[in-house]
């Protein structure tokens with residue numbers, strides 16, 4: 058069955074903008090489109106405000122990635138990759154029914170989602186709060202650092218997530234509880250929570266990660282887009298063709314994250330299950346099959 062695997066195009070789609078702008082010979086290479094003075098900037102000596110090109114391209118990278126993965130997901134959901142059949146839902150009760158356009162609108166318009174993320178990115182960039190390396194356009198995507206950022210981000214997010222659950226009932230109520238109203242989430246619930254939840258679980262880890270791994274602008278873009286899109290994908294109501302492969306490596310899948318939404322005290326990690334394995338909080342989705350979860354998710 059090759060057809061369902063075509064949905065794996067979501068992974069390169071997330072990286073469309075940084076790949077198109079850094080691959081040598083690409084007609085969209087940044088040196089072909091932009092004049093040097095639009096992006097040449099040294100935060101250690103230049104006293105003026107940072108140039109907004111890097112920020113704008115970063116926002117564009119996430120936006121293009123989101124549009125492309127939502128299109129592929131729509132095709133997947135409506136059976137274009139599965140011979141007209143609805144894909145296998147994670148939970149035995151089936152996927153929650155909803156109108157696709159409502160899902161897209163809710164997903165994009167949450168104030169605690171992309172709106173808050175935009176404010177954070179714009180504020181830290183223009184306020185010169187990012188480490189100097191982030192303002193550099195030199196070199197392409199540094200893949201080892203992209204991976205380093207994803208791991209650091211997920212590790213800190215794991216710690217913050219556990220804190221939100223355990224620090225105090227009142228803190229949980231105002232921060233993370235709103236996201237837990239979904240016990241059988243759909244892809245579009247990824248950023249549906251509260252402002253405090255986004256600050257604790259996404260923005261604080263992002264700021265810490267930026268200070269741990271010093272990237273250039275392309276690496277930051279690739280990491281940011283992969284992170285936002287992967288967080289979206291793990292909320293999918295359906296299993297993806299690559300999930301069994303991901304389980305082998307301990308990469309986060311929708312079923313892993315559904316375990317957290319359905320049972321609360323397992324699988325606090327998002328992109329990787331490694332921190333749960335270390336912290337003894339990991340439960341494989343097969344543990345809940347066939348009663349609550351479908352087999353092979």
Ligand SMILES: [Zn+2]
Nearest residue numbers: 236247292314
């Ligand atoms: Zn979630």
Ligand SMILES: [Zn+2]
Nearest residue numbers: 218222233317
């Ligand atoms: Zn939680």
